[in-house]
Amino acid sequence: MNLLAIIGEALRALRLNRLRTGLTMLGMIIGVAAVVLMLSIGQGAQTTVNQAIASMGSNLFIVMPGATSSGAMRQSSGSVQTLTIGDAQAVASLPSIKAVAPIITGTAQLNFGANNWSTVVTGVTPDYFKVRNWSTEDGEVFSDTDLRSAARVVVLGQVTAKNLFGDEDPTGKTIRIKSSPFLVTGVLAAKGQSLDGRDQDDSVFIPLTTGQRQVFGSQFPGTIRFMMVQGKSAEAMEEAEIEINQLLRQRHRLVEGTDNDFTVRNMAALAAVATGAAKVMSLMLGAIASVSLLVGGIGIMNIMLVSVTERTREIGIRMAIGANRRAILTQFLLEALVICILGGLAGVALGISGAWAVSRAADMVVVITLGMVGLAFFFASAVGIFFGFYPARKAAAMRPVEALRYE
Amino acid sequence: MASVQIDSSTESLIRVENLCKTYSLDSGINGTVNSQVLYDVNLNINRGEFVAIMGHSGSGKSTLMNLLGCLDTPSSGHYWLAGRDVAALPENELARVRNHTIGFVFQGFNLLKRMTALDNVATPLLYAGVSRAESRRRALELLRQTGLGNFAAYQPNQLSGGQQQRVAISRALINNPQLILADEPTGNLDTQTSGEIMAVFERLNREQGITIVLVTHENDIAAYAHRLVRLKDGRVIHDGGVTA
Numbered sequence: 001m002n003l004l005a006i007i008g009e010a011l012r013a014l015r016l017n018r019l020r021t022g023l024t025m026l027g028m029i030i031g032v033a034a035v036v037l038m039l040s041i042g043q044g045a046q047t048t049v050n051q052a053i054a055s056m057g058s059n060l061f062i063v064m065p066g067a068t069s070s071g072a073m074r075q076s077s078g079s080v081q082t083l084t085i086g087d088a089q090a091v092a093s094l095p096s097i098k099a100v101a102p103i104i105t106g107t108a109q110l111n112f113g114a115n116n117w118s119t120v121v122t123g124v125t126p127d128y129f130k131v132r133n134w135s136t137e138d139g140e141v142f143s144d145t146d147l148r149s150a151a152r153v154v155v156l157g158q159v160t161a162k163n164l165f166g167d168e169d170p171t172g173k174t175i176r177i178k179s180s181p182f183l184v185t186g187v188l189a190a191k192g193q194s195l196d197g198r199d200q201d202d203s204v205f206i207p208l209t210t211g212q213r214q215v216f217g218s219q220f221p222g223t224i225r226f227m228m229v230q231g232k233s234a235e236a237m238e239e240a241e242i243e244i245n246q247l248l249r250q251r252h253r254l255v256e257g258t259d260n261d262f263t264v265r266n267m268a269a270l271a272a273v274a275t276g277a278a279k280v281m282s283l284m285l286g287a288i289a290s291v292s293l294l295v296g297g298i299g300i301m302n303i304m305l306v307s308v309t310e311r312t313r314e315i316g317i318r319m320a321i322g323a324n325r326r327a328i329l330t331q332f333l334l335e336a337l338v339i340c341i342l343g344g345l346a347g348v349a350l351g352i353s354g355a356w357a358v359s360r361a362a363d364m365v366v367v368i369t370l371g372m373v374g375l376a377f378f379f380a381s382a383v384g385i386f387f388g389f390y391p392a393r394k395a396a397a398m399r400p401v402e403a404l405r406y407e
Numbered sequence: 408m409a410s411v412q413i414d415s416s417t418e419s420l421i422r423v424e425n426l427c428k429t430y431s432l433d434s435g436i437n438g439t440v441n442s443q444v445l446y447d448v449n450l451n452i453n454r455g456e457f458v459a460i461m462g463h464s465g466s467g468k469s470t471l472m473n474l475l476g477c478l479d480t481p482s483s484g485h486y487w488l489a490g491r492d493v494a495a496l497p498e499n500e501l502a503r504v505r506n507h508t509i510g511f512v513f514q515g516f517n518l519l520k521r522m523t524a525l526d527n528v529a530t531p532l533l534y535a536g537v538s539r540a541e542s543r544r545r546a547l548e549l550l551r552q553t554g555l556g557n558f559a560a561y562q563p564n565q566l567s568g569g570q571q572q573r574v575a576i577s578r579a580l581i582n583n584p585q586l587i588l589a590d591e592p593t594g595n596l597d598t599q600t601s602g603e604i605m606a607v608f609e610r611l612n613r614e615q616g617i618t619i620v621l622v623t624h625e626n627d628i629a630a631y632a633h634r635l636v637r638l639k640d641g642r643v644i645h646d647g648g649v650t651a
Contacts, residue, residue, distance in 0.1 A: 005533045016521050317517045320478060321578065322506020322534040324499045400505075401479040404517070 006327065010334035017307075024303045025343040028380060031293035032347025033354060035376040036368070038289035040355040042282025043367040049278040052195045053271040057132045059098070059231040060267040063091070063244065066260050082261045084222045085208075087251055091229055094247060096240040098232045101128035102208060102224040106216045110204065111176040112164040119160050120203050121177060123211025129155075129188075131230045139171035139186025142207055146185075150209035154182040158190045159202040178215060182206065195274055237268055290379070296343070297383035304336050304391035315395050316403025329396035336388025337381065344380035348373050419487070420586060420618050421452040421475060426484035428470050428641075444470045446641045447484070454585070457612045457619045459632035459649065464624075467641040469590065472622050476509055476588045477501045489585060506534050510579025514591035516571040518563040518578075524550060525559040528577045535582055542581075549577040553607065569600035576607060580617075587611065589621045593628055605631045 014021045065082040088102035104123040109116055128134075129141045142153045154175065161170050170184045191200040206215065208224075231240040244264050252261055308315070315328055352373075355366040428445040444467045452458055462468040473479040474486065477493055480501075486494040493504055505511075518527045525546050532542035550559050553573040563571050572592060579587055589608065593601035609631055611617045623629050630649055637645035 002533070002536055002538075005539055008539075009533070012522070313517075314519060317519060318530070318534075319502065320476070320505060320511050320517070321531040322502055322582070324502035324534070326499070327502075327534055399479070401473050404478065404513075 003330070006330050007334055007338075009331050010338055013307075013311075013331075013335055014338060020303060020307075021339060024300055025339050025346070027296035027299035028293075028340055028343025028383075029296075029347040029350060031289070031296035031383075032344045032376045032380050033350035034289040034292045035286065035379065036348055036351025036372060037354045037358070038285035039282070039372045039376070040351070040366040040368045041358065041364065042278075042285045043369065043372065044359070044365040046275070046278040046282055047367050048193070048365045049195070049274050052193055053274065055132075055191045055200065056195065056267055056271070057134075057228070057230065058268075059234055059237060060131070061229040061231065061237075061241065061244065062226060062265045062267060063087075063229055063248070064226040064263045064265070066263040082252065083224050083227060085224060086222065087248060088224060088227045090247055090251060091227070091244055094240070094243050096232055096236045096243055098230045099127045099131050100230070101125055101131045101228040103128065103227060104208060104211050104216060104225045106211070108178050108215065110160070110164060111179075112170075112173065115164050115166075117160060117163040119157075121211070121215060122203055122205050123208040123215070124205050125208050128205070128228065131228050132191075134191060135189055136186040137189040138169065139184070141188075141205075142185050147207045147209055150207060150213050152180060152182045152210060152214070153185050153207065155185055155205045156187050157201040157203040157205075158188065159199060160204050161187045177204070177206070180214060195270070234268065237266060241266055293379060293383060297387040300336055300339055300384065301387035301391060304332065304388055305394070307335070308332060308391045308395040311395075312398065312403050312406040315398055316400055316406060319398070319400035320404060325396040328398075329392045332392035332395045333385065333388050336392065337384045340380045340384025340388075341377075344377045347380065348376060351376070418453050419451055420454045420456075420489055421450065421620075422485075422487040423448055423450040423475075424485040425449065426471075426474065426486060427482050428467070428474060428479075429482045444641050445474075445481075448638075448641075448643055450636065450643065450646070452618065452620065454618055455612070455616045456634060457608070457632045458621065458634045458636060459629035460620065460622045460636045460638065461624060461626075461629055462638035465640075466638040468622050468638050470641075471638065472588060472590050472620075475620060476511060477504045502534070506531055507582055508585055510576075510582070510584035510587045512572070512575050512579050512587060512589040512592045514594040516563065516568075516575045516595070518571055518574055520564070521562055523560050523562055524555060524566065524574045527563070527574055528581055531578060531582050545581055546577070549580055550574070553577050567600075568596050569603060572596065572600075572604050573607070576604075576611075580611070584617070586618045586620065589619065591623055592621065593623070593625070601628065 063083065085102055088100050091097060092100040101124055106121055107118060108121045109118050125147055126141055126144055136155065137158070141155050142151065145151075146153050154177065156164070156170055164170065164175060165173070170187055173184050174181045175184060176182070188201070194200050212221065229240075229244065231237050241264055245260065248262050249260065254261065318328060352368055355368055358364055359366045426445055426448040427443065429441050429443045431439045431441055433439055448471060460468050460471065470479070474481050477488070481494050484494065485492060488504065489508060493501065496504070519530065525543060528546035528549055529542040532545065547556070547559055550556055553576060555570060555573055555577070558566060558570060563574070566574065587608070592608075593604055596604060605628060608619055608621070612619050619632075621628070621632055629635055632649055635645065635647065635649045636643060
């Protein structure tokens, strides 16, 4: 019994019933395409989240002015500016802390020549760029000297640079922020979306001191909007959080039993949650898609059962002229497998083009890996063998006499 | 193939002893009902014989044919085919016997639909493990011998009944069987075509010494054989001359 010849027989049988074969295959195509598409969307979401996390910087805390109570009235977080530059400096001296970046923000109108653009202006110290692991693409970030002298210097994000300058090189040029001239010292590298979906490249950075004294002003001089704190290591994060809490409670003279007037947020924990959520979503998409693969498999079993019954006489004839049970089993199993493999190939192609279309239409990141394609293909074949086996065995178990007599 | 090799010194090709066949029918509320179709059939057919088996419907002749063709297994008794006890062989071995030793010709031709005459004739060799090219060469040779060389690429429904039966005979012959079992081979054919088909059997028997066992209910068809076995109610009631 030669396998190649039996594959030929299987292909012949499938060709004889083109419409039926095609429709059965369609179930497989849709199933495999769905799996590939869903996996690629899930993987894309994971990649997006991972990139956002990586762009945030590592071992990060964000310390914000917290919910305060004045008398019986509780106010929302950030409504009172309780954090000061002094707090930031104190936190920076903690042993478990690597760097601290105090931050003030505001929105302002920027001008360069005839172009103008409104964006978030962030006042930071040079440490901010280290904490965020953010380097320049062109030029330099401002220096500690600029910070001390409250110099009018600015570093531009990619999107802002493009909007103000177009194709021109911004470094060394002067823009106006709220009509004051600022020298552009550099343009930052692209960073992409943050975890909360903001475009981080649509921003400009000026020295903290310059911001406080010349751009925003403040009701309470020396206060900051929030600070980013970088821990020394991933292992020391919990310890660092306790230290920050203790230090700030002490500095803010909070007696035992009162609430914190600040909030310490561990971004690593947040990142873990986001990663976990993306993973779960990815798994769920895959699970939903595999249901359609299962339905496709049941379709194959259904058609193969009909086919076996219809071809009972053919099976009888083949047995009479010398086909043994294994030859019959192999032929019908191969028919199911061929449907699955061809359907799997078409499904992979459809899934990849679908993923491409989704990434184009919805501006989503999709990731297709070879492993994913292999997985879908493997499952398609497994479904074929699993659901093809029962009908094939039914065909092979027929008694030649009865099969021949079948009308 | 050593196990199928035939000891050609044995004169007897088919030897049947006390062959019985009982069918169990599940009749629902009454449980199973046994219905015996063959009772202690004894039969010896030598190599080169041309035997006709006759009997009314229900006489058990088709059952006997199926047993002789290894399409079914007896309930009890012995069956030696070419010196080998085949009554209790497992299905895979039976498939091999059918493939190597026996050629079948059926009343309804039983060709595979939508497959060319050539492929139909070649199919048994697929299961014998012969290469495709060799199978097709031998199939074409056989079709030429039966006068169908020009019809090799035709499908069964494009051929006349007589041509289809010739294709079926070619298929039966492709693996050089020692025995041809023909179950009412002319049942679906007109008188003239029947004569032509029977002439083919006669020639195969005379020129190649192939043993032929033929089931029929027509006396003039049985007349082509050299020996007649008549069955009634599952028993052999005549075994001898054709004119009986």
